[in-house]
Amino acid sequence: MFKQFAFLVLFTFSVPAAGFARQDFVTSFRLDNGMEVVVLEDHRAPIVTHMVWYKVGAADEVAGKSGIAHFLEHLMFKGTDKMAAGEFSKIVAANGGSENAFTSLDYTGYFQRVAADRLELMMEMEADRMRNLRLTEEEVLPERDVVLEERNSRTENDPGALFSEQRSALQYFNHPYGVPIIGWKHEVSALTLEDAVAFYKTYYAPNNAILVVAGDVEPWDVLALAEQYYGVLAPSDNLPPRIRPQEPPHLAPVRAEFRDARVGTPYLIRTYLAPNRKSGDQKQAAALTILAELLGGSGITSVLGKELQLEQKVALNAASFYGGVSVDPQTFGVYVVPAPGTTLAQAEAAMDASIAKFLDDGPDAEHLARIKTQIRASEIFARDDVDGYARRYGAGLTAGLTIQDIQDWPDVLQSVTAEDVVAAAKDVFVLNNSVTGWLMPLKEEASK
């Protein structure tokens, strides 16, 4: 430990003793200006993935400006003081790199995959656009049309996506998780250059960013480059605390029937408000993660699949899902596609009966053991996908987890007992906290 620290001092980086840690193939640092740095080593091939994650997403937007986080993500590929619009992408391509960016409710991320010897160039360019973006109306307006077409492709043309958007809005009365990431169409249409610049200046800064570098690199080299390019950037001085309006008590179950002529297969989804992984306290989220596997994580070997698909034959498909990585509580969901001849009401009743029985009986011990075996193995398989590992750290850290939390997670999952699962399920399966949605064809077509 001391030796590593001395090594750092040699390079004259003012990194406090608590500011870095190295475990296994993961090393982390914090720069003076507040930027976090995580390095994941994978020396199998001379390739590197360079990612910058901002701790800002759609849930950080102000009311009325939905879609601005995502719109800004598009605009980040325009010019800076040093680079013309589109030049960033041209340089990445000219270096044989691939790149993209993504926006979620809680984070916005940018990445490039390149040969390991091009890392410095990527850092130089990414650091440049962190603080020096220059936008013009001529660039912003066509890009807003692009985003509206993206919304057309993803949402307006897909009844399942419209249904999902409506269900989310019903799930959160007060929290911004009810607003779609891409934004409501009427609000996206009205976003301006000024909106984008204000959002950018507030949130795009080293003290709101996490650098994740994964691949054939040495941590100390990455730190030196990070100090050189990101370490010199000025932090944001108006970064608001991430305190979003929270949900009041939900006192009535919500139901929605969504009909659209373009629905080919009807299905039902129910989501319940559910706690997320919290730093130092991931136990309940771990139990819910295992619960999602037990109930509907693997088709016909899981509870809903076995009972609804195999035994009662009332479903073509049944699943449950839970994420857990988010700044604020999100949802636990269950999903059933009824078999031909079964109505949505019958499928829902069968699903409810199956869940009630599970709460009484608890999980099958062998089933729980198989899930834990797979979780153990998935940590080995995950080593084959260093980009996946990098995303795990980026998403976890932007949601407020620590590296320790992320590294503890597999063990927390292993420690979950059958009793933990049932207790967590009973806490979460409160009908008043739920939205039940039915996706259906138009009435005249339903009788066919």
Place this chain on the structure above:
Amino acid sequence: MIRFLAVFVFVLWNAFPALAGITIQQVTSEGGIKAWLVQEPSIPIIAMEVSFRGGTSLDAPAKLGATNLMAGLLEEGTGDMDAAAFLRRTEELAARFTFDAGRDSVTVTAQVLRENSGRALNLFKQAITKPAFNDVAFARVQSQVISILQSNSTDPNEIAYSKMDEIGFGNHPYGRPGEGTIETVSALKPADIRLAHAAAMAKDRMFVSVVGDISAQELGPMLDEVLGDLPETGSPLPEKTTFSATGGTTVVDFDTPQSVAIWAQPGIERDDPDFFAAYVMNHILGGGSFSSRLTEEVREKRGLTYGVYSYLAPYDLAPIFGGTVASANDRIGQAIDVIRAEWKKMAEQGVTAAELEAAKKFLTGDYPLRFDGNSRIASILTGMQITDLPVDYIATRNQQVEAVTLEDVKRVAGYLLQPENLRFVVVGKPAGVEATD
């Protein structure tokens, strides 16, 4: 018992450092099964991919969807294990299997832990060689496929592609839906699935790749064990054909706010000496980078779409050259006009030296980055074998890209890009787009 094993090792080194680690060994088992192996011991896992040439194109017109349903049923039980027992066993071993049917091939993959690879691959073997196809699982998976077909029937992209196949390939198997229709899938019986299995999954059309923590000496007996029981020969492959749609526009009326447009014309064979020139040309025209001409003109300058791409699709039985775009109903007409104009412009003028240089830099730099992860490498190796590429292709591929000249691209663009033969299929309520048929 130690058995004789013939191992031919072909060691491959090349000028691109990122590829230096990719050493392909050609292994032939005692039973005569050939495989390409990359030994990668740093993680104790093994990825195996087995591809069978043929795929859904083998289906007879009355049995459309049989091969697709067969592939879906491989994970639904084997021997005396029913579907749930098979899946439970897979979970106990933490093995990961996939079974897929495409137009040109059936592909099965396994990702297993080294510590239980013998047992896990034996389970994989049972699925491939002794699938149960029992009535219960058959009925359940048949209903699932019909439900997917129902969903596809209201998906504008699915509607567009099946319409284009119909127009371009008529009565050839490529003109028919590979997953079948609701009518044909409903009429299938378990006996049809057994026939489809025997037709599609035979050694005479099999290509095997293995990547991971396993040596050539260990792999030989494993190949015989896992794949040795497959039949020697399968059904004859269909005849080759050509994409024969005439130029023009087909409109499929569908009530949705954004029109989906796809286009196609005849393409170029993978083994054509001009393939690389065409490949580089397409990258500049509309390949998957942010800086292609189509992206620049349709998306960046005019904001008409979120994504516009062109692609060379050298299917086994007919090559096509196509593309895809989606725009609001009142803007799709303009997008199509711009695409036609770009097709014509490149046909007449070729590309610039700067564009060619940038394309080569991207394509040669990007290629090594594809080799990340055992499963991905296994998939590349199988793809190479099934398209008859030599084992040293990885080493020479970038040189073939580098060798493309400005004159090559101009010459190939001149005959390959046929603006007058472009057939568009538009699904939506496109304003101002005239159907020509």
